[in-house]
Amino acid sequence: YRCRMEIELRFFANFREVVGQKTIHREFDDDARAGDILRALTEEFPEMDLFEGDGQLRDYLTILRNGRDIVHLDGLETTVGDGDEICVFPPVAGG
Numbered sequence: 001y002r003c004r005m006e007i008e009l010r011f012f013a014n015f016r017e018v019v020g021q022k023t024i025h026r027e028f029d030d031d032a033r034a035g036d037i038l039r040a041l042t043e044e045f046p047e048m049d050l051f052e053g054d055g056q057l058r059d060y061l062t063i064l065r066n067g068r069d070i071v072h073l074d075g076l077e078t079t080v081g082d083g084d085e086i087c088v089f090p091p092v093a094g095g
Contacts, residue, residue: 003030005082007037012089018047028080034065035076037086048088062089 004027011019028037038057042050052058056076063070064087070078080086 004028005030005032005080005084007080008083008085009037009041010085010087012087013092015048015088015090018045030082032080033074033076034063034070034078034080034086037080038063038076038088041088050088060091063087064089 006025006027009024009026011022011024016022026037026040028040035057038050042048050058050061057063064085065073065078065080066084067087070076
């Protein structure tokens, strides 16, 4: 038997349009990492295209766990807990 956790996923800009809403909730196994959650999102919403061909997260994305960029944590191996919030930001164009 595996324990499950619920994660709140928040989307911004064109990703919000892809998903059709600002926030969704999904359940994952309690040992899921940020990468597992992002891969599940890519399966559910293929047009998000979050990963390079080699399985690495695209450089221009910003992924926050509870307000902290996962780049400054453990990247795709960042641990996630029940009730955590993952924010997914697409590239931001300057101007």
